[in-house]
Amino acid sequence: MAALYLIATIAKGDTVKLLAVNGSPRKTMNTGLLLEKIVDGAASKGATAECVHLRDLTFKGCMSCFHCKDSKGKHYGKCAVQDGLTPVLQKAHEADVLVLGSPFYFSMETALMRACMERLWFQYYLYTTKKPPMSPRKKATALVYTMNVREADMVAYGKDVIVARSKGLMERFFAPCEVFLCCDTKQVKDYSKYEFDVFDVPSKLKRHDEIFPKELERAFDFGVNLVI
Numbered sequence: 001m002a003a004l005y006l007i008a009t010i011a012k013g014d015t016v017k018l019l020a021v022n023g024s025p026r027k028t029m030n031t032g033l034l035l036e037k038i039v040d041g042a043a044s045k046g047a048t049a050e051c052v053h054l055r056d057l058t059f060k061g062c063m064s065c066f067h068c069k070d071s072k073g074k075h076y077g078k079c080a081v082q083d084g085l086t087p088v089l090q091k092a093h094e095a096d097v098l099v100l101g102s103p104f105y106f107s108m109e110t111a112l113m114r115a116c117m118e119r120l121w122f123q124y125y126l127y128t129t130k131k132p133p134m135s136p137r138k139k140a141t142a143l144v145y146t147m148n149v150r151e152a153d154m155v156a157y158g159k160d161v162i163v164a165r166s167k168g169l170m171e172r173f174f175a176p177c178e179v180f181l182c183c184d185t186k187q188v189k190d191y192s193k194y195e196f197d198v199f200d201v202p203s204k205l206k207r208h209d210e211i212f213p214k215e216l217e218r219a220f221d222f223g224v225n226l227v228i
């Protein structure tokens with residue numbers, strides 16, 4: 001019974017709310033552009049959709065204060081830390097569809113995204129098997145990753161493990177989680193300014209010109225499918 005009231009129901013005619021969170025410090029590069037397309041796709045189907053950029057916010061990761069675990073306290077099931085992430089956690093709580101996007105930094109999500117994930121997930125986590133987590137069930141969730149390496153090289157760099165772990169946590173807390181991968185991205189606008197011999201730069205630029213526009217279209221469709 002306890003779990004039942006946690007299941008968010010979207011009544012017929014209600015507007016679906018999608019929140020996208022950008023963990024890249026760059027708002028308008030690969031991850032940010034893909035998330036904006038996902039938002040546009042969702043909005044095209046009548047959803048209320050927005051993207052927040054973590055780089056604009058001043059916040060910390062989980063402080064391990066344990067107020068969210070104190071069943072007699074006022075912060076039970078809610079992160080008690082009050083900072084720039086607090087409104088984002090509230091929006092994430094209320095969203096029907098939650099999308100987290102991050103570049104890979106040394107084969108993990110960025111520090112910005114990791115700090116957000118810690119606070120998002122830990123507030124709901126319970127150290128008991130007798131109750132479900134305190135998270136609201138959602139219509140759908142998604143993880144969006146961008147990276148320098150090609151998709152075929154993800155396993156060699158252990159990125160598949162990170163994706164599977166974060167996907168598993170999103171599903172444990174919220175809802176089935178779709179994964180959107182965008183590989184072999186154009187990392188900088190002008191490669192000639194830097195030493196970049198570990199990559200085949202002409203091939204990267206070609207890919208960016210020919211494939212990335214298709215990735216943006218794929219992101220739009222992905223956003224549509226998350227809300228219908």
Ligand SMILES: Cc1cc2nc3c(=O)[nH]c(=O)nc-3n(C[C@H](O)[C@H](O)[C@H](O)COP(=O)(O)O)c2cc1C
Pocket residue numbers: 024025026029030031032102103104105106107108146147148149185186187
């Ligand atoms: C600090 C740092 C670490 C990175 N580490 C990786 C990595 O481990 N694997 C990878 O494929 N790309 C790595 N990259 C490249 C980015 O993941 C890639 O360029 C991404 O698309 C950037 O996203 P953005 O354009 O949205 O900022 C790294 C970039 C930076 C700045």
